Amino acid sequence: MTELSPRIDSLPKAELHLHLEGSIQPATACILMARQGVQATEQEVRRRYTFGNFQEFLEAFKWITSLLRDPQDYALVATDLAEHLLTQNVVYAEVTLSVGVMLLRKQRPEVNFEALLRATEPFERRGLRLRWVFDAVRQFGAEAAMAVVEAARSCGSNTVVAFGIGGDELQVPTAEFRGVYDRASELGFHRLMHAGEVGGPEKIREAIELLRVERIGHGIAAIQDPSLMDLLAERKIPLELCPQSNLRTGALARQLARHPVQIEDHPLPVFFRHEIPVVLSTDDPALFDTNLRSEYAHAAHMGLQESELEQTCAMGFHYAFQPSSQTGTP
């Protein structure tokens, strides 16, 4: 693997596609399990973090969310994530919370959110600004997604910057979420969606045209559709790219229709040179055994030059929803 230059490594970075639940390191998972009276080793958790395909990844993600039962659990994992981000020179992050899953488990998102805000606020003094994305689960449908938007509203915090949808993009037609995104907009939330991760390029186009999504989660299916790549470049709609995630979930092999694939097969350099904005992220760093430094090293390995890596860092801030000149206070 290509070494990252010390200059790129030391640049402050923003991370915009990062799930709190996917950042739970095995050691922390063991603590959460112990809170529930279950003794497990890190090795056992690591075995849970292996998957052969996208469905198995969704199962692993579901399992890890089952460890989060009360507000203190959220506080613990948010603190761990904040410490981890500081080791990566991350100074700004938009962290996705699976509020759809909290609601499914009959938890109160407002109470969980309050606990994790209180736990992470002290990190502002250490130079880390965290903002939050409330995420619905696509396969739970539009009504459940609307409940996530309403939860974002009732948290009443301007640190919640966006509403998004993740999960299984092959389920539920995109158009069914129109009203949900209209409501999110009306309440002042930015609009995000995972699209073109395992689904085809039409999922990306629908997210843009039907839901006016502002950044696309993954969007690697765009590689199959040159006119869509032109559209993304013209409208400056960023793709949140997470190479290691795409490799580990099998999404990259699926989009390229070949097997096996390697990290250097990722379309990131093609998108970059097509002048599509890209923001580089880890998605679920613990589940995929990655971190932001590694993702920049991957980009270098794919052939991005020093100046291109520097531009990639800059785009992370440029396409953030609450740039650092603003000081959002909860």
Ligand SMILES: [Zn+2]
């Ligand atoms: Zn994601």
